[in-house]
Amino acid sequence: QVQLVESGGGSVQAGGSLRLSCATSGYTYSSYCMGWFRQAPGKEREGVAVISSAGGASYVDSVRGRFTISQDIAKKIVYLQMNSLKPEDTAMYYCAASLGNLRPSERSYLLRYPARSDQYKYWGQGTQVTVSS
Numbered sequence: 001q002v003q004l005v006e007s008g009g010g011s012v013q014a015g016g017s018l019r020l021s022c023a024t025s026g027y028t029y030s031s032y033c034m035g036w037f038r039q040a041p042g043k044e045r046e047g048v049a050v051i052s053s054a055g056g057a058s059y060v061d062s063v064r065g066r067f068t069i070s071q072d073i074a075k076k077i078v079y080l081q082m083n084s085l086k087p088e089d090t091a092m093y094y095c096a097a098s099l100g101n102l103r104p105s106e107r108s109y110l111l112r113y114p115a116r117s118d119q120y121k122y123w124g125q126g127t128q129v130t131v132s133s
Contacts, residue, residue, distance in 0.1 A: 002026040002122045004095050009127030012085055016131070020080040022095030022124060027076065029053075029100025033110040034078045036069060037117055038091035038129075047115035048093070049080060052107040058114045063089075085131045092128050096120035 004027075008020040020036070032053045039045040049069040051057045057069050068081040078095055098110060099121050110119055 002097065004097060004122055004124035006093065006095050006124045006127040009093060009129045011130040011132065014086055014131055014133050016085050017081070017083045018085065018129060020082065020093055020095075020127060020129075022078040022080075024076045024078070024097065027097050027100070027122065029102075031102045031104075031107065032100055033098040033102065033107055033119075034069075034071065035096045035098075035110070035114065035117070035120055036078075036080045036093060037096060038089075038093045039126075040091040043091075045094075045117060047113075047117060050110055050114040051078065052111055053102075054104075054107065056107070056111050058111045060114050082129070085129075087131045087133045090129060090131050092126040094126045095124045097122040 003025045005023045035050045036048040037045050049059045051069045066084045071078045
C-alpha cells in the first residue's frame with residue numbers, strides 16, 4: 001500500500017522560508033515522477049513543481065526561482081524548499097506520486113507540464129502553508 005505523508009507546513013511572514021517534506025512508503029518504482037501541488041480556499045488545485053526519478057525538475061512560472069524541489073532517493077523523501085514566500089503562496093500543499101514504471105517519454109511529459117495533475121495516482125493528505133503580509 002502506497003502512502004505519502006507531508007510535513008513542514010506552518011505560518012510565516014512574507015519573505016520567509018519553509019521546507020516541506022513528503023515521506024513515501026510502499027512506493028518502490030524506479031521510474032516515476034513526484035509532484036507538489038497546492039490548493040487555496042475557493043480555488044482549483046494547481047501544480048507547483050515536479051521531479052523525476054532521473055533527477056529532472058520543473059516548476060510553474062509563479063514559483064520558479066523561489067521554490068526548489070529535491071529528493072533523497074535512499075530515504076524516499078521528496079522536499080520542497082520554499083523561499084521568498086508571498087501571501088499568494090498560502091494554500092494546502094500536497095505531494096503526489098505518478099504511476100510507476102514510467103517510460104522516459106512519460107517522465108518528460110510530466111516535467112514539461114508541471115501543472116498537470118491527471119497523471120498522478122497517489123496523493124498525500126496535505127500540509128497547510130500560511131503566509132502573512
